[in-house]
Amino acid sequence: MTTSARALSGPPRLGVWKGLLLWLPIALISALTPLQVLQSGEVGLFGLAALIAWAVFNTFFALIFITGKTHRFRAVLFILVAVALPLEFVPYMIETYGSMMLTEATMLSSGASFCPLTMPMILIPALFKRVVIFPGELLPSAAHGAFSVMFIVWVGSSLALGRGWCSWGCFYGGWDELFSRIRVRKRPLLRRIDRRWIYLPFAVLLAIVLLSALTYGPVYCEWLCPFKIVTEFQAPSSALAIFQIATFVSLFIGLVVVLPLLSRRRVQCGLFCPFGAMQSLLNKINIFEVRIDTEKCSKCQRCLRSCPTFSLDESSLESGKPLLTCTKCAACIDACPQGAIAYHIKGTRIGVRPNVARGLYLYPAMILMSFIGAGIFTSGLYRVLKLVATGSMI
């Protein structure tokens, strides 16, 4: 890339003062969490963690506004959230149940934690039988992730961001992002992946929805979810349970570690996650999208190479639209030397006021990230501070 092309790269910069002015509302809204913590009298380590989390997240939010680069700074926060999750969740599991393993007795007493990934499996039995086929709590309590909380947050974020959830709200995707950004070679070993694989998540979604309805159990959680390795999993009390554990460990190593390292793409997010597939379908009801101004586009294909979720191909450059699986992560927007790719509001003209569309998209995205991500980061950081101060995370 030449120096002049680099200078053109991405959307126009807003400048420090304009950027800070746009960041200010986010800074104030995200300050609600640390204020709430401090107001509750929690001025110890947890209060300190909440303040640090606010500062870290808002530094990156401000940089996003000031520099015009979205993906570069979003990805850092996204990774921090994913890494903080087990730091918070595993000590919670050990405190509550003695280990990361869920025994049958724990499940019989509805002790598992809901996460958004359970939603597709739950929908059919919930609609037709008024039954939630997951051994978790329905109303918020001391336990993590109650169903009602996850459902409301999922509906709200789907309306506001559609599949943007997968790059701004998801607390697992950062693991995929992390391994996809580690450079073990100059060029990725896996450069060509057949585009038809992008339909696999939809097949997985259909299979788990039907199988969960038929078996009356959360099939994806029981068998396939690779992120049980960083949260909770069933105790190896039978040969079947051992096989289930081997399956999800293999999936984590394959889809979240090895393939992202080799391809520099978010393979789990782009080629397997059924929740992502559902968000792709729900994206139709969301007002934001990423569009390519075909008149400005020089067909350099830098965006195709930078897309971490296999959501751009040659046809996208002709049609001006990314594929259904776009997570609105902004990697292509940051990478485009012509500034031809931008966030867009459906119903408005392409290429008109791209900074307005960007600002309007970033607000809900950052609010989502500051409530979910900064919350998890605060709890994870609190455990680390506790370890430093007391020698134990528990």
Add this chain to the structure above:
Amino acid sequence: MNKLKSFLGYAAAILSPLIVLVSFMGLDYLAEPFMTATGLEVSANFTGGEVVQTVDHGTYQAAIHRPVFDALIGERKTGFVQIDWAPLDALPALVEEEVDIDGDGQADMGLQVDVAGEETALTAYAPWVLEMEGTYRLPESLAVRVTLRNPNR
């Protein structure tokens, strides 16, 4: 028409941050009405189903749940029945229970539960009582699940 679409687009975009804010800040107010309105419950496969019979043993009680054969369409060929004994600290070393599952006045199975060892010996009287599924120490009770064949299938 284009202006209207554009106006509606921007209006929806401006509403988006509010939707996210409401869905987080309103959680305390929305969660309970949402659950009440939907009438959703955790599947009986996990909770054990409704308690249909309680047996008082003086210092402790046995709660016999309904047989669970729940499925999306119709009923399963096999299911289970759950029996809970509580409170935990009042249970004798060996709990013995004759259980009438179908409510016909005759015991369908006998259970002998070793409380400390969390092991149960099952004696099936009815042909549709199949085998022990497990003995579980729950936060407030000791529970046993026994596999049943669905007599209606």
